[in-house]
Amino acid sequence: MSEKNYRFETLQLRGGYDPEKHNYASAVPIYQTASFNIGSIERLRRIRGYEEKGFLYTRSGNPTIDVLEKRIAALEGGTAAIAVASGMAAVAYSILNVAEGGGEIVAPASLYAGSFNLLKHTLPAFNIKVNWVEDPNDPESYRKAITPNTKAIFAETIGNPLINILDIEEVAKVAHENEIPLIVDNTFPTPHLLRPFDFGADIVVYSSTKSIGGHGTTLGGLIVENGKFNWNNGKFPHFTRLDYKAQNKNLYELFPTAVFATRVRIHYLSNFGAVLSPFDAFLILQGIETLSVRLDREVKNTEEIAKYLSKHTAVSWVSYPTIEDNVNSGLAKKYLPNGAGSILSFGFNGNQEEIDTFLDSLEVFSFLVNVGDSKSLATQPAETTHGSLSDEDREKAGAFCNAIRLSIGIENIQDLIDDLEQAFIKAKK
Numbered sequence: 001m002s003e004k005n006y007r008f009e010t011l012q013l014r015g016g017y018d019p020e021k022h023n024y025a026s027a028v029p030i031y032q033t034a035s036f037n038i039g040s041i042e043r044l045r046r047i048r049g050y051e052e053k054g055f056l057y058t059r060s061g062n063p064t065i066d067v068l069e070k071r072i073a074a075l076e077g078g079t080a081a082i083a084v085a086s087g088m089a090a091v092a093y094s095i096l097n098v099a100e101g102g103g104e105i106v107a108p109a110s111l112y113a114g115s116f117n118l119l120k121h122t123l124p125a126f127n128i129k130v131n132w133v134e135d136p137n138d139p140e141s142y143r144k145a146i147t148p149n150t151k152a153i154f155a156e157t158i159g160n161p162l163i164n165i166l167d168i169e170e171v172a173k174v175a176h177e178n179e180i181p182l183i184v185d186n187t188f189p190t191p192h193l194l195r196p197f198d199f200g201a202d203i204v205v206y207s208s209t210k211s212i213g214g215h216g217t218t219l220g221g222l223i224v225e226n227g228k229f230n231w232n233n234g235k236f237p238h239f240t241r242l243d244y245k246a247q248n249k250n251l252y253e254l255f256p257t258a259v260f261a262t263r264v265r266i267h268y269l270s271n272f273g274a275v276l277s278p279f280d281a282f283l284i285l286q287g288i289e290t291l292s293v294r295l296d297r298e299v300k301n302t303e304e305i306a307k308y309l310s311k312h313t314a315v316s317w318v319s320y321p322t323i324e325d326n327v328n329s330g331l332a333k334k335y336l337p338n339g340a341g342s343i344l345s346f347g348f349n350g351n352q353e354e355i356d357t358f359l360d361s362l363e364v365f366s367f368l369v370n371v372g373d374s375k376s377l378a379t380q381p382a383e384t385t386h387g388s389l390s391d392e393d394r395e396k397a398g399a400f401c402n403a404i405r406l407s408i409g410i411e412n413i414q415d416l417i418d419d420l421e422q423a424f425i426k427a428k429k
């Protein structure tokens with residue numbers, strides 16, 4: 001299949017899959033096997049020398065996972081991708097891959113708590129330091145945080161749970177002026193609503209546990225590269241080191257447009273081992289088939305809910321980029337013309353006891369810590385996802401004490417509004 005000619009809605013069903021190579025199976029087969037027969041010593045040598053593409057052991061590659069990797073690369077407009085066991089594995093491996101050996105990362109504090117904790121507490125123990133950006137809405141703030149030892153800027157295209165938008169183009173310029181890549185977590189919009197490569201990002205990571213999988217069934221993570229960044233610019237000597245014997249060439253020489261993903265596979269997936277299972281890759285592929293259809297409906301529902309909440313007396317503020325007066329509405333027009341995603345947060349105008357009653361009273365919305373499900377979800381980040389952060393860090397992340405985060409699904413919109421309304425009435429009784 002010549003994928004260049006197909007558009008997103010077709011690629012989400014067919015990208016990366018050639019039925020002819022899989023007994024003409026209509027659905028992508030699940031290769032539920034740990035290992036693959038080598039065939040012959042001759043073949044082994046060709047595979048190990050990167051002269052022939054082949055699978056040896058599922059920790060470093062599997063045909064079902066391969067289709068998922070090719071499909072996300074096609075949807076994103078990238079040159080290569082790698083699938084891993086969770087979004088956190090995707091974030092951690094991407095950052096380790098650039099900053100290993102004592103590098104520094106520049107990032108805003110308004111991040112998903114797992115990524116924040118990784119940068120603040122875990123990576124410093126591996127000699128990787130983070131320089132926090134003072135104002136995530138100001139590209140100059142990113143520039144100020146860069147030092148000669150900075151190896152990448154890392155940020156979320158839509159912040160969790162602040163729902164702020166990254167000025168990708170401006171921040172990418174800052175990164176490139178300093179010869180470092182911009183790595184973005186694009187979990188909330190997905191490539192259907194935003195393709196960060198179009199605006200200069202170099203690496204995109206996903207928690208495919210969220211809208212990409214879309215049904216709350218499967219943990220997974222994806223890393224995609226755009227194939228344009230010059231890893232041979234002197235700042236990343238580990239990309240051109242001859243670590244593994246292969247035709248006496250380094251990875252950059254072997255895979256100039258897929259060196260980031262290949263290096264993650266060899267150094268991190270194979271050696272740290274957070275591998276996605278073939279069955280989970282299949283489930284994520286099933287989710288991707290309906291990505292645009294689900295998200296378009298979720299965006300419609302979310303816009304209605306944002307309007308309803310903005311007029312509610314029990315609500316002190318709503319953070320959703322396309323509502324009136326939102327600080328990011330200009331950026332939303334530029335980066336998210338087809339909708340700002342399915343997640344919003346709002347301030348509950350009341351005390352914790354009322355918030356507790358509100359969450360306990362929801363009947364259609366599920367009270368849980370996930371987002372991007374086709375079912376609607378609610379949580380209070382300060383008590384759940386961001387509960388481990390200090391008060392100061394929680395404020396910076398936008399997980400304010402009274403903030404409720406809603407992830408809107410594809411249910412009937414009136415049922416969703418009725419559910420919120422009856423919960424507000426109970427909470428305020």
Ligand code: PLP
Nearest residue numbers: 086087088112160187207209220
């Ligand atoms: N990135 C974002 C924006 C997230 O919201 C999450 C999880 O909530 C993650 C990464 C981590 O993903 P996972 O739970 O799949 O490890």
